Amino acid sequence: MAVTGALVTTAVRLPPCKLLIGEEWRDAVSGKTFETIDPATEQVIATLPEPDEQDIDLAVRAARDAFESGPWRTMRAAERGRHLHRLADLLRSHEEEVIALESLDGGKPIASVRRQDFPAVVDCLEYYAGWCDKITGDVVPVRPDALTYVLRTPVGVVGGIVPWNFPLMNAMWKIAPALAAGCTMVMKPAAETPLSALLLGELALEAGIPPGVLNVLPGPGPTAGAALVRHPGVNKVTFTGSPAVGKQIMERAATTLPKITLELGGKSPNVVFDDADLDAAAKAATAGVFFNSGQVCSAGTRVLVQESIYEEFNERLVARAAALKVGSPRHEDTYLGPLISQRQLDRVLGYVQRGVSEGATLRYGGARVDGPGYFVSPTVFSEVDNSMTIAREEIFGPVVSVIRFADEAEAVAIANDSPYSLAAGLWTNDLARAHTVAAELRAGMVWVNTYGQTDTRLPWGGLGGDSGVGRDLGETALENYTDRRAVWVNLRRRS
Numbered sequence: 341m342a343v344t345g346a347l348v349t350t351a352v353r354l355p356p357c358k359l360l361i362g363e364e365w366r367d368a369v370s371g372k373t374f375e376t377i378d379p380a381t382e383q384v385i386a387t388l389p390e391p392d393e394q395d396i397d398l399a400v401r402a403a404r405d406a407f408e409s410g411p412w413r414t415m416r417a418a419e420r421g422r423h424l425h426r427l428a429d430l431l432r433s434h435e436e437e438v439i440a441l442e443s444l445d446g447g448k449p450i451a452s453v454r455r456q457d458f459p460a461v462v463d464c465l466e467y468y469a470g471w472c473d474k475i476t477g478d479v480v481p482v483r484p485d486a487l488t489y490v491l492r493t494p495v496g497v498v499g500g501i502v503p504w505n506f507p508l509m510n511a512m513w514k515i516a517p518a519l520a521a522g523c524t525m526v527m528k529p530a531a532e533t534p535l536s537a538l539l540l541g542e543l544a545l546e547a548g549i550p551p552g553v554l555n556v557l558p559g560p561g562p563t564a565g566a567a568l569v570r571h572p573g574v575n576k577v578t579f580t581g582s583p584a585v586g587k588q589i590m591e592r593a594a595t596t597l598p599k600i601t602l603e604l605g606g607k608s609p610n611v612v613f614d615d616a617d618l619d620a621a622a623k624a625a626t627a628g629v630f631f632n633s634g635q636v637c638s639a640g641t642r643v644l645v646q647e648s649i650y651e652e653f654n655e656r657l658v659a660r661a662a663a664l665k666v667g668s669p670r671h672e673d674t675y676l677g678p679l680i681s682q683r684q685l686d687r688v689l690g691y692v693q694r695g696v697s698e699g700a701t702l703r704y705g706g707a708r709v710d711g712p713g714y715f716v717s718p719t720v721f722s723e724v725d726n727s728m729t730i731a732r733e734e735i736f737g738p739v740v741s742v743i744r745f746a747d748e749a750e751a752v753a754i755a756n757d758s759p760y761s762l763a764a765g766l767w768t769n770d771l772a773r774a775h776t777v778a779a780e781l782r783a784g785m786v787w788v789n790t791y792g793q794t795d796t797r798l799p800w801g802g803l804g805g806d807s808g809v810g811r812d813l814g815e816t817a818l819e820n821y822t823d824r825r826a827v828w829v830n831l832r833r834r835s
């Protein structure tokens with residue numbers, strides 16, 4: 341199989357390729373640099389300064405200064421909201437530029453960035469802009485001779501670390517609520533996708549958000565990311581990424597004890613009962629696993645299908661997978677772009693081999709698509725047992741495992757037999773079954789007769805284990821960035 345269409349890098353304006361600390365665009369103190377690669381062509385897009393502990397320290401100091409003495413925390417809350425709305429307006433006026441940049445840097449199909457990432461980014465920012473003047477405390481009646489109330493105040497300096505699969509969206513899930521609450525932030529985007537967050541930093545300054553409120557230092561995790569986590573000036577660490585790194589972060593943070601949110605991985609079950617609308621289920625199961633080339637934390641990578649429809653469903657899934665267009669992310673009709681890197685390509689192909697050697701049936705795909713670029717064809721395995729490696733571990737590529745089940749009890753048992761707990765889907769036309777099974781599936785998000793939808797207004801996160809702790813999004817996420825402080829005022833009069 342070959343990639344369709346020419347892989348021409350279109351002219352895209354790059355943001356300043358420097359570290360944003362305060363209002364300055366800086367080189368790394370060490371003078372070191374790294375390259376960001378276009379995954380569709382394997383060509384270098386830009387060379388950027390590589391931050392380490394020294395740069396992170398400067399950024400945390402800038403964020404601390406902006407928190408303690410800058411106007412952000414103390415300005416009227418409605419004014420903070422207006423700043424965030426201005427940033428949203430600027431994003432809208434740079435829409436095509438943001439979309440092209442995100443598509444280029446992450447190898448993401450441009451149509452999906454336009455349809456999904458960009459609107460979600462702006463919606464998230466506008467949603468939290470609206471919260472600025474609505475983050476209220478409580479008066480708690482304790483006794484008649486006291487006024488006792490709970491204040492909500494910003495936690496301080498937030499350290500954000502995000503992955504490369506939805507670079508700007510994942511960053512915004514952290515930045516928007518943190519800034520709305522009055523916090524300041526040091527954001528460390530993944531080294532694979534540094535560009536869109538730098539553009540956001542540039543626009544934030546243009547929107548009048550005070551310098552130091554948003555500092556952006558893309559770079560490698562083991563140096564820059566680790567330094568951010570253990571910096572004593574960071575009050576809150578909010579991380580999205582792999583369970584392995586999430587666990588390291590929890591350990592490292594033990595020395596300084598910041599508040600922590602960890603949005604980690606998934607191996608989500610998508611359960612299809614024999615009374616479901618099969619066409620709709622097959623269509624959504626296909627998108628549910630192959631969207632963004634499977635590089636999605638909530639990808640429905642374990643499709644559980646009831647025995648009586650197992651073969652028919654597999655045929656539908658294979659037909660749909662075969663019809664997906666693999667190609668240049670620059671083409672509007674591309675569905676699957678490349679994987680993010682050579683490392684990810686090797687990892688995914690390694691899992692395919694493992695699936696075959698452990699006895700699963702490779703029904704479609706499973707191979708690299710002729711390059712350049714890190715393309716893999718959509719891959720369907722059937723006759724997968726839930727104990728096989730491809731059903732247990734997060735592949736983070738376009739690989740689906742179709743697993744057979746006999747009845748409702750077995751479906752729930754298989755679905756919940758996983759170290760992950762991020763999301764799950766179920767397909768049935770039986771109303772009672774829909775609600776019963778939805779409550780039994782161990783997942784932070786359950787989709788019924790649909791798959792993969794998220795919204796800024798709904799909380800997002802796993803129920804523990806390798807899916808992490810805490811929640812992004814919704815009103816709930818504001819708790820991440822605010823402290824609740826009790827105030828006791830003595831009302832007793834002197835006699």
Ligand code: NAD
Nearest residue numbers: 502503530560561562565566581582585603604605606637
């Ligand atoms: P990763 O853990 O390798 O990297 C994520 C981020 O952490 C990057 O910015 C990276 O530079 C940084 N990092 C790496 N090592 C670090 C260290 N030692 N200390 C501090 N920071 C470090 O993950 P990835 O491969 O980039 O992303 C894929 C993972 O992210 C998958 O497991 C996926 O499920 C998960 N993810 C989860 C969600 C969610 O909402 N739950 C969303 C997107 C992705």
